[in-house]
Amino acid sequence: MFEQTAAYYDLIYSFKDYQKEAKEIQDYLHNVYPEAVRILDIACGTGKHAQFLSEHYQVDGIDSNPVFVEIAANRNPDGQFYCKDMMKFQLPQQYDVVLCLFSSIAYAKSFDALVDTLGQLHNHTKPSGYLIVEPWFAPDTYESNRYDMLTVEDETHKICRMSHSTREGLLSILHFHYLVNSRQGITHYKEKHELGLFSNNNMLQAFKMSGFSAEYDPIGISGRGMYVAKIKG
Numbered sequence: 485m486f487e488q489t490a491a492y493y494d495l496i497y498s499f500k501d502y503q504k505e506a507k508e509i510q511d512y513l514h515n516v517y518p519e520a521v522r523i524l525d526i527a528c529g530t531g532k533h534a535q536f537l538s539e540h541y542q543v544d545g546i547d548s549n550p551v552f553v554e555i556a557a558n559r560n561p562d563g564q565f566y567c568k569d570m571m572k573f574q575l576p577q578q579y580d581v582v583l584c585l586f587s588s589i590a591y592a593k594s595f596d597a598l599v600d601t602l603g604q605l606h607n608h609t610k611p612s613g614y615l616i617v618e619p620w621f622a623p624d625t626y627e628s629n630r631y632d633m634l635t636v637e638d639e640t641h642k643i644c645r646m647s648h649s650t651r652e653g654l655l656s657i658l659h660f661h662y663l664v665n666s667r668q669g670i671t672h673y674k675e676k677h678e679l680g681l682f683s684n685n686n687m688l689q690a691f692k693m694s695g696f697s698a699e700y701d702p703i704g705i706s707g708r709g710m711y712v713a714k715i716k717g
Contacts, residue, residue, distance in 0.1 A: 485591070488673045489662055490551035492643055494530050495636050505585070505705040506536035509616065512712075513581060517614055520580035524608055526570050527588030531556025534563060541581075546573055571601045578610045583617075587708060590620030590679035593655060595686060602694035606715065615696060615713040618704055623681040626656050641666050654681045687711060 486493060513520050521542055525534050528545030529552050537543050538560050545560075546568040547553050557565040566575065570584070571592060582605050592598040602615075609615050621627075628651040635644050642665040650657045655678055662673040682690070684700055688711075691698035696713035704710030 485675065485677055486549055486552070487675075489664075489675065490530075490549055490555075492641065492662070492664060493552070494532070494555075495638055495641065496634065496643060496645060498636060500532075500586075500706075502532040503536050506533050508705045509533075509583070510537065510540055512616075513614070517580065517612075520613070522577075522579045523581045523583060524575070524579040526582060526584040526605065527586070527591070528552070528556050528565065529586070531559045531563075531565065533583070533585060534560045538562060544575075544579070546570065546575075571597060571604065573604060575608060578608050578613070580610055580613045582609045582613070582615045585616075585618045585705075587618055587620035587679065589617050590656075590682070591677075593678055593680040595680075595682070595690065598680065598682060598686075598690045599693050602690055602696065606695045609715060611715050613715070615698075615711075617687075617711040617713070618706065618708050619682065619687060619711065620679050620708075621656065621681060622683045623654060624683070626651065626681050628656075651681075655679070656681050692716075 523537055523541045523543045525543060525545035528534055528547050531545060534543040534545055543560060544564040545556055546566045548569050550567045553565045553567045592601045605615055628649055630649040632647045644663045646661045648659045658677040660675040664671045688698055691713050695716055697716045698711045698713035701710045
């Protein structure tokens with residue numbers, strides 16, 4: 485995903501308050517796990533959550549997009565950032581806290597893949613640690629045939645992103661069209677994103693099957709909800 489548009493990602497998502505979200509995570513961890521030191525950010529994107537969390541923690545990250553990994557590493561020189569698939573990766577250490585934010589978990593697409601992915605996250609979470617996951621829409625809350633437009637600009641680019649949402653069974657499909665305008669001219673990019681639609685019961689069952697005990701916060705750090713999980717004793 486974002487193979488052609490990674491360089492514009494931060495501008496497109498400039499509406500997102502990463503600092504506020506990172507502060508909410510920090511406040512939560514301060515209350516439940518004040519001794520936490522190391523965080524692994526799964527599907528870290530361009531490393532903006534890591535940027536603010538690294539003021540208080542040692543933060544590493546993985547993402548499947550090499551451009552994102554390069555941006556994240558430059559933004560967070562004290563961390564280690566790896567180009568890896570969250571469904572099949574192995575790092576040499578475990579972490580006090582593992583994060584998977586901004587609905588990235590839904591790229592697992594199917595329930596079996598969700599269980600496998602959470603199993604990978606389990607392998608990288610210390611026995612005393614926490615896993616925090618921000619979900620995508622559930623089947624009964626996803627709005628199919630939704631259409632949206634987002635416009636952003638900075639000193640060098642003006643961008644229009646139009647999106648249309650469809651659905652095939654328990655798979656949500658997002659069609660993105662980008663018009664990127666600069667002094668070099670107008671470029672048109674297209675992307676297709678597929679994300680699994682998992683109910684709350686599906687998510688809790690997947691956590692259990694992966695060795696976690698999880699609780700659900702319907703609001704979370706951005707209104708999308710949040711699962712907080714610990715390894716079952």
